[in-house]
Amino acid sequence: MAISVSDSKSASTHHDWFSDENLLLMDETVKEVFGVMLGLKIELEGEVPAGAGERVHHEQTAIIGFAGAMSGICEINISTVGCIAIASVMLGGVEVEAGSDSVGDAVGELCNMLAGGWKNRIPSLGSACLLSVPTVIEGTSYHVHQHANATSSRRSYKFAENRMLLTLLYDDPK
């Protein structure tokens, strides 16, 4: 499956949305969401090169679209085992089976909170940028096409024994 990031007509002004300062705001958002919603400690492992066409690492992916002042996506990628752990914690410790709707819902909702929490921390994006509903993909046989002028940032985080890859991508009109 291929997913394209659409052209933006409104994002006509150049912004460095992925400045060091804004990426630190994503780290802050990740820690808040995992801490408040899951009671889990999560640490940044580091930046990961996010090349066009690169295969994803884990089986569960959620993608949220940004539209408005910034046109792009927030994508998170977690193993099924990690998503089961997240869904179980979200539901108060109940057992969650692989393949249940809760697994996909968990990664989708997590992506929603991360994308929304991040853009709301950036004053120029808060109300000027809207979120799509999450798209959840199970499996690794896909890649996200980037336009030539797309700017991306990928970061790896570690929680418990699991990892989350978080990719931010936007169409840069520069």
Added chain:
Amino acid sequence: MLGTVLIVDDSALMRKIVLRALDAADLDFEEVLEAGDGKEALKLLKANTVALIMCDINMPVMNGMELLKAMREQNVAAGVPVLMVTTESSAEHVQEAVAVGASGYVRKPFTTNDIREKVLALLH
């Protein structure tokens, strides 16, 4: 008993999380209704009397803002408090939601205390 609560969110998992937060906060609702989007919620509101609506904003088919507008235009569940439970929490979004009928806001991620405080403030 606090009557009937309607939880509106396209994520079944998030509806369960909200319900769990209500239980953990000792908010004892007599009945819980669930809807996956605004259209389903509107249908339930026309057929049931509810004490509280807890509603997401970003949903397919009919989003939370559209639900608030439809409730107002069709005079459905007039006077029933609506607590928005959402990631869309900028000041402008809050103002827009309040302008079309929202009574309060809980930002995701939330704690049980966040839910308890906001719900009690609306029901008492």
